[in-house]
Amino acid sequence: MKIQKLKPEEILGLLSGIVLSYIMFILSMLMSDVLHFSNQIVVWVNIGLVVFFLILGHYIVSRKVIDEKKRTEDIIGLKSNLLGFFLWLIVIIIATLLNIEINPTAIRTGGYLTILLITLILLYMNKKGIN
Template identity: 80%
Template sequence: MNIQKLKSEEIFGLILGIVLSFIMFRLSFKMSEVLHFSNQIVIWVNTGFIVFFIIFGHYIVSRKVIDEKKRNEDIIGLKSNLLGFFLWFTVIIIVTLLNIEINRAAIMAGGY
């Protein structure tokens, strides 16, 4: 196994992604409190974008200093994460409309 040394821009990008994920998490909870709306859809919206924002932060900050291979991995990661998010989001909406409750852990694990 090779250990890769990350550049400072990459580390900053990962931290930015974590911060963006936290901001999205907080905004989603605030919105659900204001609307008095909390169910499995809110749980998935809160947790489904965590990996996306981490990859997004890494890509935005370090896209000019990383090599082409890492840049392509970030783009593929972003696309596949969005595809997975919306596929699982569709499943969660259908399940919610059918009044079927899913365990929180299953909601989070199912999307990833």
């Protein structure tokens, strides 16, 4: 196994992603109290975008110093995280409207499995050259 050394810009990008995630978490907690959202929606909104913001921070800060392969992986990660987040958010909203309570662990697991599945599909399509 080859250990990959990160460039300073990549580390700064990941740290900025952590800051973005923290800001999003604080804002969503404040807004959930004001708007009276369902708890399971708040759980997914808070935890569902963490990986997206990490990848976004990495991409924004280090896109000029990373190679094309890493840049493509970041873009695929951003696309799959957004698509998976919103697909799972729709599932959570439908469950809320039908008065179905979902365990917070199941919310996180189902959401991240959805994101993982979409990521694997997009990576496969990229490898095969399918746009």
